[in-house]
Amino acid sequence: SATPEGRGPAPGRAGGARRLRAILGAAGLGAAGRLRVGHLLPLVWVFHYREGLSWDGGPREFNWHPVLVITGFVFIQGIAIIVYRLPWTWKCSKLLMKFIHAGLNTIAMILAIVSMVAVFEYHNARNIPNMYSLHSWIGLTAVIFYSLQLFLGFAVFLLPFAPVPLRAALMPIHVYSGLTVFATVIATALMGITEKLIFSLKNPAYSASPPEATFVNCLGLLLVIFGALILWMASRSHWKRPPEENRRLLAASQKKGA
Numbered sequence: 001s002a003t004p005e006g007r008g009p010a011p012g013r014a015g016g017a018r019r020l021r022a023i024l025g026a027a028g029l030g031a032a033g034r035l036r037v038g039h040l041l042p043l044v045w046v047f048h049y050r051e052g053l054s055w056d057g058g059p060r061e062f063n064w065h066p067v068l069v070i071t072g073f074v075f076i077q078g079i080a081i082i083v084y085r086l087p088w089t090w091k092c093s094k095l096l097m098k099f100i101h102a103g104l105n106t107i108a109m110i111l112a113i114v115s116m117v118a119v120f121e122y123h124n125a126r127n128i129p130n131m132y133s134l135h136s137w138i139g140l141t142a143v144i145f146y147s148l149q150l151f152l153g154f155a156v157f158l159l160p161f162a163p164v165p166l167r168a169a170l171m172p173i174h175v176y177s178g179l180t181v182f183a184t185v186i187a188t189a190l191m192g193i194t195e196k197l198i199f200s201l202k203n204p205a206y207s208a209s210p211p212e213a214t215f216v217n218c219l220g221l222l223l224v225i226f227g228a229l230i231l232w233m234a235s236r237s238h239w240k241r242p243p244e245e246n247r248r249l250l251a252a253s254q255k256k257g258a
C-alpha cells in the first residue's frame with residue numbers, strides 16, 4: 001500500500017494514540033540517552049588506550065577513522081533513519097522531517113569521507129598497502145552505495161521534480177537499500193575493530209584479554225545492540241509516521257475535543 005509520501009498502513013485506533021505515543025516517546029528518549037553514551041566510547045578508546053587524535057600522518061591520524069566513522073556513519077546515520085519514527089515529531093511537517101533526515105545523512109556522509117581520508121593518508125604516509133582487506137572492500141562499497149542513496153534521496157524525495165508515482169515506486173527500494181547499507185556499516189565496523197585489536201595489541205596480546213580488549217569488545221557489542229534497536233524501530237508498523245491525510249484528520253478531531 002504505497003502512498004505518495006511513503007508506505008505502510010494507516011495508524012487507526014485514535015483512542016489509545018496518546019498513551020501509545022507517551023510510551024513510545026519514553027522508550028525513544030531512553031534509547032537516545034543510552035546511545036549518546038555509546039558513541040563517546042570510541043573517544044575513550046583512542047584517548048585512554050591509544051595515542052589520541054591529531055592530523056600528522058601517524059597513528060593519531062588513523063584514530064580519526066574509528067572515531068568519525070562510529071560517530072557519523074553508525075550513530076548519526078542510525079538516528080537519521082529513525083527520525084520519522086519518533087512520535088513527538090509526528091506533529092512537525094513532513095518537509096521539515098525530510099530536511100532533518102537528509103541533513104543528518106549528509107553530516108554522516110561528510111564524517112565518513114573525512115574518516116576515509118584519515119585512514120588512506122595514514123596508510124600512504126607509512127607505505128601500508130591500500131584496499132587489501134575484506135574490511136576495506138565492504139567498507140568502501142558501503143560508502144559508495146551510501147552516497148548513491150543520498151544523491152537519489154535528494155533528487156527523488158526532496159527536489160520537486162519527481163512525479164508522485166515515481167516517488168511511491170522508489171520508496172520501498174529506498175528503505176530496503178538504506179537499511180541494508182546501515183547493517184553493512186555495522187558489520188564493517190565490527191571487522192575494523194577486530195583487525196585493529198589484533199594489529200595493535202602486542203604485549204599483552206589480544207588473546208590475553210587485556211582491559212583494552214575487553215573494553216573494545218564491549219564497544220562492538222554496543223554497536224550490534226544499537227543496530228538491532230534501529231532496525232527494530234524501522235520495521236515496526238506502529239512506529240511508522242502516520243500518512244499525511246490521517247494526521248490532518250487526527251488533528252481536526254482533537255481540536256473539536258473528540
Ligand code: HEM
Pocket residue numbers: 065066069070073116119120121123129130131132133134135136137138139140142143185186188189190191192193194195196199
Ligand atoms: C563502519 C564503517 C567503516 C568503514 C566504511 C571503513 C572503511 C575502511 C576502508 C575503506 C579502509 C581502507 C583504507 C586503505 O586501504 O587505505 C579501512 C581501513 C581500516 N579500518 Fe576501517 N572502516 C570502518 C570502520 C572501522 C572501525 C570502527 C575500525 C576500528 C578501529 C576500523 C579499522 C580499520 C583499520 C585497522 C584499517 C586498516 C587495515 C585495513 O585496510 O583493513 N574501521 N577502513
Ligand code: HEM
Pocket residue numbers: 005006007081082084085098099101102105146147149150151152153154157158174175176178179181234240241
Ligand atoms: C544515504 C542517505 C539516506 C539513507 C541511508 C536513508 C534511509 C532511509 C530509511 C532506512 C528510511 C525508512 C525509514 C522509515 O521507514 O521510517 C527512509 C525513509 C525516507 N527517506 Fe531516506 N535515506 C537517505 C536519504 C534521504 C534523502 C536525501 C531524502 C530526501 C528528502 C530521503 C527521504 C526519505 C523519505 C521521504 C522517507 C519516508 C519517510 C516515511 O515513510 O515517513 N532520504 N530513508
